[in-house]
Amino acid sequence: MIDKEIRKLFPTLNQEINGHPLVYLDSAATSQKPIQVIEAIDNYYRKINSNVHRGVHTLGTWATDAYEGAREKVKNFINAKYVEEIIFTRGTTSAINLVASSYGRSYLKEGDEIVITYMEHHSNLIPWQQVAKVTGATLKYIPLQPDGTMKIEDIKATITDKTKFVAMTQVSNVLGTVNPIKEVVKIAHSYGAKVLVDGAQSVPHMKVDVQELDCDFLAFSGHKMSGPTGIGVLYGKKGILEQMEPVEFGGEMIDFVDLYDSTWKELPWKFEGGTPIIAGAVGLGAAIDFLQSIGMDEIEKHEHELIKYAMEKVDSIDGITIYGPKKNHSSLITFNMDGIHPHDVATVLDTEGIAVRAGHHCAQPLMKWLKVSATARASFYLYNTKEDVDAWINGLIKTKEYFGYVFS
Structure with missing residues (x-):
């Protein structure tokens, strides 16, 4: 276990x-920040604070070096082949x-199929719904097993020459x-399909190597990884990004501007129009240093050790339903208590100083599949x-006792 x-390095927790x-048991929504990240952002605003890629003065050079240095850290962190493949969003x-x-x-185009899963976060569902509406392509879902996993046979049956x-979320x-992202990528590529991986819940918690996965795109957020x-x-793979057009236009993403036409900068800057998120990139770079x-x-x-311990503890409490697989499970436990609304569970736990998430978790189709609201x-x-974990378990027992008393 980690020391x-x-x-103590996370001020909010103290x-x-x-x-x-x-x-604090809500890191899947957002993680807490160590003092190293806070200080890196503070240092940027106190001592550097300048725009990037523009001024030739010293502060501008420092800012550019810090911003592009963070891009290099991201590239190494996920083992991208080229630094140009890293776009800040x-x-x-x-x-x-x-x-x-x-x-x-x-x-x-019309007749094409976009394959996704029932477990996607709305962020990796709604954009593809909109693409399907505009292009005439069709959304197709890979079936889930009762425990929330997917069988390779079902993946192979769903991905076809129309895909x-x-x-897919990792x-x-x-x-x-x-x-099983690596297997999914192999199957998709055998049909010439491209693969985007939602790494929001994976990159903060495990080693993700984009060259090993061979995925075409990977998306993730800084705030979930400290x-x-x-x-x-x-x-994105360099060859694919080079073929794509920008979706935001303005300063810093252009090469040449005429009255009636313009050309774009090379990667990665053609996708980073306007003043970028400089302090955010600096903070992300510091977070990567911290995690590494x-x-x-x-x-x-x-x-893994913590989840195993937590699963054993929560399994011992009657009247709790746990969703998802019991094995090969990531660092979260989603559950319901019989007869108690999850918002009420979260409210009682909060009185004990325990922060958990309650709601549909931006995954309403999955809630429907689970047959819960x-x-x-x-x-x-x-x-x-x-x-x-022990405090959470004691809080669940108190919640059960409280509502048992109220409604007895």
């Missing part, structure tokens, strides 16, 4: 909520929308399912401990 001293030490949502609006609307694009934000909000990444100082293998190991979710990260 408990790690927790406080009390409603008279109790904070137990506002987050996973804007990265997926960029691909849908640029590649999807230009290269998909031109596959958009890790479900509800079920905790870890999908970085700041408002910064994300789109990785611990080691992604160590983080994954820590979370909402669920509660406890999600863990590198700073969580077995003591956090």
